[in-house]
Amino acid sequence: MILLIEPDKMVRKKLCDLLSKERIIGTDSVSQTLEMVCKYKTEVDVIIADIRLLREIVSHRSIFRLCEKLCFDAPPVLGFYRNGDEKTVNDLRKNNRQYKLVKYNEADSSFPDQYIQMIKEVYPGLHADLTRSREAWSKEIEEFVDPRKWLEEEGFLDIVEKPKKKGAVRKQQKAAKTGKRVDYKKLYFEYKKKYDELLEYVKALTDVVEDS
Numbered sequence: 001m002i003l004l005i006e007p008d009k010m011v012r013k014k015l016c017d018l019l020s021k022e023r024i025i026g027t028d029s030v031s032q033t034l035e036m037v038c039k040y041k042t043e044v045d046v047i048i049a050d051i052r053l054l055r056e057i058v059s060h061r062s063i064f065r066l067c068e069k070l071c072f073d074a075p076p077v078l079g080f081y082r083n084g085d086e087k088t089v090n091d092l093r094k095n096n097r098q099y100k101l102v103k104y105n106e107a108d109s110s111f112p113d114q115y116i117q118m119i120k121e122v123y124p125g126l127h128a129d130l131t132r133s134r135e136a137w138s139k140e141i142e143e144f145v146d147p148r149k150w151l152e153e154e155g156f157l158d159i160v161e162k163p164k165k166k167g168a169v170r171k172q173q174k175a176a177k178t179g180k181r182v183d184y185k186k187l188y189f190e191y192k193k194k195y196d197e198l199l200e201y202v203k204a205l206t207d208v209v210e211d212s
Contacts, residue, residue: 013026045125078100
């Protein structure tokens with residue numbers, strides 16, 4: 001098992017996707033990681049942390065002291081850093097050379113290889129598929145579909161937002177001018193049918209998202 005400490009959800013997801021065969025628990029703080037260490041104890045094979053959080057772990061020795069109290073060896077702790085973290089990297093390497101680090105750079109196609117190699121050096125039993133990892137790394141995150149745009153393209157926007165304005169009101173105005181009686185019952189069933197169609201579309205779309 002791997003504990004991954006990274007506050008940014010998207011970065012955390014991208015790193016987790018590189019090791020799809022491995023059991024990974026993502027946390028966003030050292031305190032949350034301590035809870036996971038208490039819960040899983042010796043099941044944790046390695047801890048990987050953003051360098052700023054790694055520095056916090058090293059300076060306070062929180063995880064190491066916790067493992068001592070729980071009477072088991074602390075798992076190896078690794079780190080990654082980004083552009084702008086150079087000073088922190090230099091300080092950490094100067095005083096704590098034993099901690100392995102890798103630079104996180106989404107534009108670097110070799111990052112998956114470096115990342116996996118770094119982990120394997122301390123955790124030889126790592127389950128990793130380099131081919132899949134490279135594919136996951138190169139895959140761009142798909143843009144979220146704008147629901148309003150989708151509804152408009154599918155012809156549902158008028159049903160959702162403007163049924164009264166463009167439908168009932170217009171027919172009422174026309175009927176008032178011609179003196180004809182408005183069939184409200186017919187109008188009701190017309191819009192109920194359109195609403196039911198929209199509901200079925202939304203339900204089908206939701207089921208697809210939940211299954212994926």
